[in-house]
Amino acid sequence: MLVPDLPLRTERLVLRAFTATDLAVVRDYRGRPEVTRFLYQEPYDDETVRPAIDRMVRRTALRAPGDVLQLAVTLPDSGVVVGDVLLNWTSGEHRQGEIGYAAHPDHTGRGYVTEAARELLRLGFDGLGLHRIVGRLDARNTASARVLERLGMRREAHLRENEFVKGEWTDEWVYALLAREWRAAA
Ligand SMILES: CC(C)(COP(=O)(O)OP(=O)(O)OC[C@H]1O[C@@H](n2cnc3c(N)ncnc32)[C@H](O)[C@@H]1OP(=O)(O)O)[C@@H](O)C(=O)NCCC(=O)NCCS
Structure with missing residues (x-):
């Protein structure tokens, strides 16, 4: 179980619970x-x-597998929301999680999402004791792949046309990082 002491602070950001x-x-x-x-x-x-937003407001802790932690990524001085990051506790038995994120287009290209997602990896590995965290994405989403690679995650799978999304067959990439790899890189 993980009930983070919010807000969290990173070098340039404040990660806080969403509000209405x-x-x-x-x-x-x-x-x-x-x-x-x-x-x-x-x-x-x-x-x-x-x-x-009702869902996002409630996503403040990981109390049981299936729960999602989703935080607003904000700038400390202005409070401006630059995006959001999430950690999904996908399996208790296998100690697995999945990260996700989205950035406000006015605030991309500055490394904010990478910085915020790194904090969620830390929470997942050190706080919750996860063994492995994945990132899954449409294989055309190169900006997102670069985020995962900057986080040190490894592309483990390229699934060909495994899903039918928004009217077309799409490929999926699966990236992953193990706890021991995270600790070795830290
Ligand atoms: C995926 C997404 C979050 C990436 O946004 P982003 O701004 O590129 O990511 P970051 O905030 O980590 O910024 C990284 C960029 O800032 C640059 N940058 C500038 N200063 C930086 C710094 N101090 N530290 C790190 N990167 C920095 C990096 O070089 C990088 O640009 P590049 O990828 O062109 O080399 C964004 O495109 C998005 O919201 N997409 C739509 C939602 C989505 O697809 N989510 C993912 C679903 S799987």
């Missing part, structure tokens, strides 16, 4: 087709953002 007042900013960046192009979800609209 983040609805507009989440609607803004996760409402853009270019942000959700390689995600399973459609861009949020005024209707779909409501249950989404």
